[in-house]
Amino acid sequence: MNISRFWASYRVRLPLSLSVSAILTAFCLALALGGQTLVNLREDQGRNASMLAHAWAEMLIQALRNEDVWLAYALLRGPEGAEAGEAVWILVDAAGRVFASNRPRRYRLDQPLNEALPWLPATVEPDRIEPLARANGVDQAEAQRLLRLPLFSDGTPVGELIALLSDTPYLPRFREILVGGVLVTVGVLALLLPLGWLWGRRLVAPLTQLSGCMSRVGKEDPRRLHCTLPGDDSEIGQLGRQFAAMVAALAEQEALKDQMLQSERLAAVGRVAAGVAHEVNNPLGGMLMAIDAYRCAQPLDARTARLLDLLERALRQIQDSVSALLVEARADPRPLTGRDLDDVRTLAQPRLAKSGVRLIWHNAFDVATTLPATPVRQLLLNLLLNAIEAARDGGAVRVRLLSEGDRLRLWVRNRGRPIPPDQLAHLFEPYPAVRPHARGLGLWICYQIVSQLGGVIEVASEGELTTFQVSLPLDRPVA
Amino acid sequence: MTLNRRRFIRHLVATTLGAAWPVLGASPVRFGVTAVMLDDRVGFLNDWAAWLGARLGRPVVFVQRARYREILDLLLGGQLDLAWICGYPYVQHQDALELIAVPSFQGQPLYRAYVIAAAEGGVQSFEELAGRLFAWADPDSNSGYLYPRSHLAGLGRDPDHFFRRTFFTWGHPRSVVAVAEGLADGAAVDGYVWETLARRDPALTGQTQIILRSPLFGFPPIVAARDLPAADRTRLREILIGQAGDAAGRALLAELNLDGFVTAEPALFTDIAAMARQLGRSG
CATH class of the missing domain: 1.20.5 (Single alpha-helices involved in coiled-coils or other helix-helix interfaces)
Structure with a gap:
């Protein structure tokens, strides 16, 4: 199988398209989930930061008033310790200097705010989560959103609490979602690929049968074209x-x-x-x-x-x-009876005895007919003698005679040498070349009689079973 | 580990002194503690209170406050019977207080002040801390305030302007945290507290280094208000001095990282008194 045919095969395309759709679905799902999670996390982060800032405000004002650096630091630092926590908190005093931060190494005590955060926008709506522009040299890993809460004591500004929020803490969660998506996809693929392969094979098998059979049409005799073909309802x-x-x-x-x-x-x-x-x-x-x-x-x-x-x-x-x-079937005007046919049996007895072939005779013909007796008798005799000759020793010849509708029907069947198909085609010709030992006119005469009586003679050879079947009209057409 | 030891101590206290539990209803002895020790260990204090109470025949209650000053005020105001305070406030209020016992640390009733800096901050000496951020422990602490200021004064530097900025952490362990986490460039801490922390939390102290060790000073003493009856003072002194001779008492001392308690004379604190006088803050 060459490459292009390989890829064109449904056996490959079906599992492949299943896999691609699974990957696409998983990818889109992971993306959508990730995006929604990010939006939710950002909202939660902003809300939490705002709540925390308001909860801390009073204590931080006290710390600013009392110059209690440790109190402010302990609050901002939280239970997670320095350099931890998702948000960066900076408490600025009234003079615009850093008073405390949960990143103490970076935002030092007494450091001027414009030195610590040079990019800080001058005008920002207080107590609102503001997105930070990428410009102005903002370190996006450190801060993507900003919260500024001015602190007042008795109406006088005593300082400001600044929160820098970023997505950095969520990156590991994103990675987890993505890795989870990839793992699920791999799992689904592990299931889908063999399933798709099997499905593709099942789907393609009848097509292959069909195309195999079609390719034989025109090369072989359609009568001997035996194919297994799909027959379901699809x-x-x-x-x-x-x-x-x-x-x-x-x-x-x-x-x-x-x-x-x-x-x-x-x-x-x-x-x-x-x-x-x-x-x-x-x-x-x-x-x-x-x-x-x-x-x-x-x-x-x-x-x-x-x-x-x-x-x-x-x-x-x-x-x-x-x-x-010169067969003259119409010479004798005497009509045929069942007894005429039974006479044939008697006539064949000497040959039967000599050959040791068993005869099974079944004569159910008992209707009146205008068929002439002599040619029909000769016809039956010829067929019977042929059959006895063809039957092997100890074999049997079966004869059935009956009327069916307006026709006389006649079967002579024997078990013996099978007749090859090329011989069957010339069986009724006089002096057939393939049967040099026979006298050669028996079946020719049979054919002539049947033709002249307006009937049909057929021969069928299935394995060792050879059957001559004759059908004659009971009422001879007036010639 | 700590919990198992705690359980062991409780067991010892309960079995050896089972018959001598404090009489219910008797007025408790109020014992104030300050940050001269690791006062954040409530479970340990409960065990120690139980041990002391069983010996004394009266319940013992530990009282804690955020600052040295508050404990001192309670003691001087008669709301505490005894307290474990720093040598600095003791020398300031020597007349109103009586020495009950002094802890023995590493074989003697003495300790040092340490000046620490970040382990990897590049600061190797006290002088290099000039113009930097510095954390004091408590204005009433010898090791965390008096000694470093006195040392600077001795060097001819003005302790109020030597550093760029200073702040109080109100506790020696917090000062260690402040230096470890980079909030302060340096801090003055109780050497005993630092050493005890180094055993309990070596990861924390490992982030700091000692850049200055003071001479030996009298260990923060346990003192009683003058109002406490003499019999109680004697009894309390006997119990504390005898704690090292008792199995459960020894286990409690091991938790404190101390050898025991010993008697001492006020003369043990003359160096601190001298420093206090030198800085003009002696009472």
Whole structure:
């Protein structure tokens, strides 16, 4: 399988598209969750900072008034200790100098505020969380949002509490969300990939069957095209059924074509045979009459008499052979009865006894018919003798006779050598090349009789079972 | 670890003195403690109070205040029977107070003041702290206020202008924290407290270094108000002096990182008195 076909296969594309959609979904989910979490966390952070600032205000004012650096520091530092905590807190005294901070190494006691935070916007609405612009040299890792709470004692400003808020503390949480998303995706993929592979295979299997079968159409005889096709209710199943119907139609057409070819050929052969017979019969009759006349006209010496006998016998043999080709089914007007058919059984008894073949006879024919007795008897006898000959020793021949609607139906079946398909096509021709040992006119005569009686003869060979089936109209069409 | 030791001490106190619990209803002895010791350990103080009370036959109640001054005021005002205070306020109010006992630390009733700086701040000597941030412990502390000022004065520097800015932390352990966390560049602390902290929380003291050790001074004493009856004073002195001879008492002393309590004369604190006089703050 080359690369482009590999990627074109649904077996690959299906699990792949499943995986891609799973990854996309997980990615979008993680992004949406992360974004929402960030918004929530920022809101919480701002709210908490504001609440904390207000809660601390009174103590911080006291600390500023009493110059109690430790008290202010202990408050801002909180239980988490210095350099910890999510927000940076800076308490500024009335002179604009740092009084305390929970980042004591960075924001030193007495440090001027404009030196500690040179980028601090001059005008900021108090007690509001203000986003900080990226410009002005703000360290975004340190501060993305700002809260300024001026502290008043008795209406006089005593200082200010500043909170610097940033997303930095949330980055680990973000990472957790992302890693979680990736892990979930990997887990889902571990499940989806084999599932998708299996699903793809299941989906593609009927298509592969179908395409495999289609590729044989046109190369093989549609009648022998046996494929397993999808037959479920899906679209592919419908396709499979339609394809099967198409193949069946093709096979039927093919069979019809063969049949037509065969009948045309046999008809042509029949015409040639009849023509030849007539052409031969006329001079033959003249020659025989000439021999007779010669015999009566004068006494013959022994040598001449022997010569004439030889001539006559040879001419008679030619006459026999030619009339054998000329089947005259309509010669005998006596109508057929069930007994006529049973006679055939009696006639075949000597051959049956000699060959050791068992005959299973089932005659259910008991209706009146205009079919002539003699040709039908000859037809049945020929088929029966053929079957006995083809059946192996100890084998059986089964004959069934019955009337079905307005037709006489006749089956002769034997178990024996199978007939190859190429022989079946020429079975009814006179002197078939593939059967050099047979006399060669039995089935030709059968075919001629059936044709002249307006019926149909078919042969089927399935394995060792060979069946001749004849269907004749009970009322002969008036010719 | 600490909890197990605490349980062990309680067990000792309960078993050895089970029959001698303080009489209920008797007026308690009020014992004030200051930041000269690690006064944040309420559980330990309860155990010690139980031990003392059982010996005394009266309940003992420890009283704590944020600043030395407050304990001293309570003691001088007669609201405390005895208190563990610094040598500096003792020499200032020697007339109104009587020495009961002095703790013995590392074999003698003496201790030092330490000046500390951040372990990795680049400051190696006291002089380098000039113009920097400095934390005092308490204005009534010898080691955390009097001694460093006296030392500066001895160097001919003005203690009020030597540093850029100073502030009080109101406790030696807080001063250690202030230096460790970078709030102050240096601090003066009680050497005994620093050493005891170094055993309890070496990670904290490890962030600081001692850049100056003072000479030995009299250890912060346990003193009684003059109003306390002589019998009580004697009894309390006997109990404290005898604490090292008792198993449970020894366990409590080990918690305090002390060897025991000894008797002492006021002369033990003459150096502190001299410094106080030198800085013109002697009472």
